[in-house]
Amino acid sequence: MQPPSFDHPHLLGIEPLRPHEITAILDLADDYVVLNRQTKKHSDALAGLTQINMFFENSTRTQASFELAGKRLGADVMNMAMQASSIKKGETLIDTAMTLNAMHPDLLVVRHPHSGAVDLLAQKVNCAVLNAGDGRHEHPTQALLDALTIRRTKGRLHRLNIAICGDIAHSRVARSNLILLGKMENRIRLIGPPTLVPQQFSEFGAEIYDDMREGLKGVDVVMMLRLQKERMDGGFIPSEREYFYRYGLDAEKLALAKPDAIVMHPGPMNRGVEIDGTIADDIKRSVIQEQVEMGVAVRMAAMDLLARNLRTARTGGA
Amino acid sequence: MMPPITILFHNARLIDPEAGTDEIGSLLIRDGRILARSEVGPDVGPESGGSHDALLRAHALSPSDVEMIDCAGKCLAPGIVDIGVKVCEPGERHKESYKSAGLAAAAGGVTTIVTRPDTTPTIDSPETLEFVTRRAQADAPVNVLPMAALTKAREGREMTEIGFLMDAGAVAFTDCDHVIRDTKVFSRALTYARSCGALVMAHPQEPILSGGAAATSGKFAALRGLPAVSPMAERMGLDRDIALLEMTGARYHADQITTARALPALERAKNNGLDITAGTSIHHLTLNELDVADYRTFFKVKPPLRSEDDRLAVIEAVRVGLIDVISSMHTPQDEESKRLPFEEAAAGAVALETLLPAAMRLYHAGLLDLPTLFRAMALNPARRLGLASGRLAVGAPADLVLFDPDVPVVMDRFQLQSKSKNTPFDTQRMQGRVLATYVAGQTVYRRDA
Numbered sequence: 001m002q003p004p005s006f007d008h009p010h011l012l013g014i015e016p017l018r019p020h021e022i023t024a025i026l027d028l029a030d031d032y033v034v035l036n037r038q039t040k041k042h043s044d045a046l047a048g049l050t051q052i053n054m055f056f057e058n059s060t061r062t063q064a065s066f067e068l069a070g071k072r073l074g075a076d077v078m079n080m081a082m083q084a085s086s087i088k089k090g091e092t093l094i095d096t097a098m099t100l101n102a103m104h105p106d107l108l109v110v111r112h113p114h115s116g117a118v119d120l121l122a123q124k125v126n127c128a129v130l131n132a133g134d135g136r137h138e139h140p141t142q143a144l145l146d147a148l149t150i151r152r153t154k155g156r157l158h159r160l161n162i163a164i165c166g167d168i169a170h171s172r173v174a175r176s177n178l179i180l181l182g183k184m185e186n187r188i189r190l191i192g193p194p195t196l197v198p199q200q201f202s203e204f205g206a207e208i209y210d211d212m213r214e215g216l217k218g219v220d221v222v223m224m225l226r227l228q229k230e231r232m233d234g235g236f237i238p239s240e241r242e243y244f245y246r247y248g249l250d251a252e253k254l255a256l257a258k259p260d261a262i263v264m265h266p267g268p269m270n271r272g273v274e275i276d277g278t279i280a281d282d283i284k285r286s287v288i289q290e291q292v293e294m295g296v297a298v299r300m301a302a303m304d305l306l307a308r309n310l311r312t313a314r315t316g317g318a
Numbered sequence: 319m320m321p322p323i324t325i326l327f328h329n330a331r332l333i334d335p336e337a338g339t340d341e342i343g344s345l346l347i348r349d350g351r352i353l354a355r356s357e358v359g360p361d362v363g364p365e366s367g368g369s370h371d372a373l374l375r376a377h378a379l380s381p382s383d384v385e386m387i388d389c390a391g392k393c394l395a396p397g398i399v400d401i402g403v404k405v406c407e408p409g410e411r412h413k414e415s416y417k418s419a420g421l422a423a424a425a426g427g428v429t430t431i432v433t434r435p436d437t438t439p440t441i442d443s444p445e446t447l448e449f450v451t452r453r454a455q456a457d458a459p460v461n462v463l464p465m466a467a468l469t470k471a472r473e474g475r476e477m478t479e480i481g482f483l484m485d486a487g488a489v490a491f492t493d494c495d496h497v498i499r500d501t502k503v504f505s506r507a508l509t510y511a512r513s514c515g516a517l518v519m520a521h522p523q524e525p526i527l528s529g530g531a532a533a534t535s536g537k538f539a540a541l542r543g544l545p546a547v548s549p550m551a552e553r554m555g556l557d558r559d560i561a562l563l564e565m566t567g568a569r570y571h572a573d574q575i576t577t578a579r580a581l582p583a584l585e586r587a588k589n590n591g592l593d594i595t596a597g598t599s600i601h602h603l604t605l606n607e608l609d610v611a612d613y614r615t616f617f618k619v620k621p622p623l624r625s626e627d628d629r630l631a632v633i634e635a636v637r638v639g640l641i642d643v644i645s646s647m648h649t650p651q652d653e654e655s656k657r658l659p660f661e662e663a664a665a666g667a668v669a670l671e672t673l674l675p676a677a678m679r680l681y682h683a684g685l686l687d688l689p690t691l692f693r694a695m696a697l698n699p700a701r702r703l704g705l706a707s708g709r710l711a712v713g714a715p716a717d718l719v720l721f722d723p724d725v726p727v728v729m730d731r732f733q734l735q736s737k738s739k740n741t742p743f744d745t746q747r748m749q750g751r752v753l754a755t756y757v758a759g760q761t762v763y764r765r766d767a
Contacts, residue, residue, distance in 0.1 A: 092658060093657075114661045115659070115661065117659035119613055175541070200537045200540040
């Protein structure tokens with residue numbers, strides 16, 4: 001037996017992971033990319049296990065990705081749209097956890113609008129919990145799929161210059177990526193208007209730029225973030241058009257990056273706000289479609305590893 | 319008729335915040351007041367008991383007339399006067415009643431609780447204040463002094479009947495953590511309060527900047543993704559209030575100063591002769607933002623826990639007397655209000671019973687000595703409210719706490735007398751334990767050996 005390369009009961013964030021554990025997830029995800037490209041895309045890794053997707057916040061893409069990942073691994077997958085159900089009736093998160101325990105799920109995928117809510121739930125349930133995004137805190141599978149995309153296109157996941165651009169302050173994607181890419185020893189630049197980039201992030205070793213042109217010089221990877229509609233009007237930035245002019249990724253600004261720099265976006269995109277449509281569609285630069293593909297593979301890998309630990313804990317631990 | 323109770327505490331380590339002394343001696347109390355005290359000279363060992371015989375002779379008492387309590391070298395200090403205690407009557411008696419708060423106070427060495435008006439409904443009329451006073455007198459073994467709201471329903475629109483409320487026993491006026499946003503309303507309330515000689519307690523905080531915050535902005539809040547407020551919001555709130563004091567000349571107490579940035583403004587205001595005092599909470603003196611760790615909601619207080627630099631600056635401000643008062647900011651919350659995601663969870667912690675052992679952390683860390691701690695926990699709050707207590711002086715009320723500052727304790731929240739168990743010190747190793755508490759010479763708490 002190999003020593004366990006990933007010995008966590010949950011995937012709540014990137015912060016608790018060690019670099020070799022990140023590599024283990026990505027290695028396994030590479031195998032699942034191969035599986036997913038075959039005609040028969042099925043494995044029995046999660047056969048007999050029940051996966052519940054609980055989304056307390058609207059999401060189509062992430063939920064679909066987790067659902068597909070679970071189904072391809074043979075799990076019984078159930079989706080619960082929580083924003084429509086019990087929380088409206090005043091049920092607390094703990095009550096929800098108790099209700100779920102009675103259903104004996106094995107894998108619980110949770111998205112919640114408040115930072116730390118998924119950690120809280122994980123303390124109260126008897127199954128493996130995957131954080132699908134909690135407030136502004138973490139979105140670990142997004143960071144992992146971004147890492148896999150970078151590793152596959154750049155051939156490595158270290159010593160790269162990576163720019164993360166846009167609404168860093170409200171972004172769990174930015175936080176998880178910042179932590180992951182830092183752990184893997186990359187240089188990270190955060191680019192955006194100071195109202196959307198907390199200056200404390202410089203203490204994590206990131207370099208902060210409010211001039212996008214300056215910040216993009218010589219980078220290998222450009223990660224764009226989605227600008228939430230509710231931030232656009234006057235509160236954090238003066239207007240959409242000024243934002244696009246100063247911080248939108250267009251051909252002129254991208255030309256300052258390395259010639260082979262790739263462009264990433266977690267989706268869904270606001271074309272003409274944070275990214276020019278022609279850049280997003282340029283198959284030579286944009287890896288946005290690959291990110292979606294890698295998302296399914298990474299989620300399969302994460303759930304597979306957690307399920308292995310779950311089985312070990314339930315049989316071997318007794 | 320009952321004979322007057324006369325007690326001689328001997329072989330006690332007398333903590334005198336007024337004189338700033340910490341010496342072995344004896345204290346004689348009678349009829350609920352301190353009758354006499356004596357110190358053992360440096361060349362007389364405490365075992366000789368020498369001086370207390372002289373004390374008895376001087377008052378024509380023989381040992382048989384007197385209850386003798388051998389303090390075995392433990393500390394005897396003025397009982398704690400705690401400004402800003404939340405008792406949840408009326409409205410949320412399941413969180414804390416006058417009975418449970420009174421027992422908790424007694425067990426914590428707190429002999430006077432100064433209660434907050436942020437109940438449901440708000441204590442903003444003489445009628446609700448009388449209800450509270452009646453409940454307190456019936457159920458609480460310690461002194462209870464109520465504060466009343468400064469504006470009706472703490473809405474910051476219309477001032478309360480400050481004069482009537484003072485006649486009914488209100489010792490200070492505060493809207494608690496509701497900052498009065500309308501500066502015109504606040505300036506009028508301060509002006510009116512001044513004419514009544516009323517003390518106004520406020521929560522210095524820029525309310526819009528701090529809106530929605532659950533943490534202090536900094537590396538920790540950034541990492542945890544919590545909505546955060548700059549520590550500057552406290553200074554901005556204090557700056558505004560100080561300007562209003564210059565305008566109105568009111569008597570003012572800032573409930574909690576918790577940041578280094580606010581301290582120079584406070585110092586200037588004091589030097590300029592404004593009638594201003596300031597407090598801080600025991601949690602801000604003993605915990606910092608990192609204690610929140612994995613979103614532990616028992617560490618959610620208001621204002622949020624600060625950086626270590628702020629904590630140390632505030633301790634220093636207590637040491638030099640710039641910050642006058644240490645409070646427990648006792649805020650009971652039930653399990654349901656705390657078992658929520660951090661942003662949604664209620665703020666506040668129970669602290670009547672943990673105030674003293676937490677303060678002992680500062681003592682054992684060599685940051686504050688015992689007379690300084692009791693100056694901030696007993697003498698200064700009593701003085702600010704015009705009370706005779708908080709001192710070990712002859713003639714002062716015999717409100718006393720006998721405690722062992724050294725004994726190790728592992729805090730167990732389920733052992734607390736408070737109905738609510740939301741203490742951040744649960745399971746923590748602490749030092750210090752109250753052995754007995756006396757209010758006007760009566761034993762209100764005694765720990766069984």
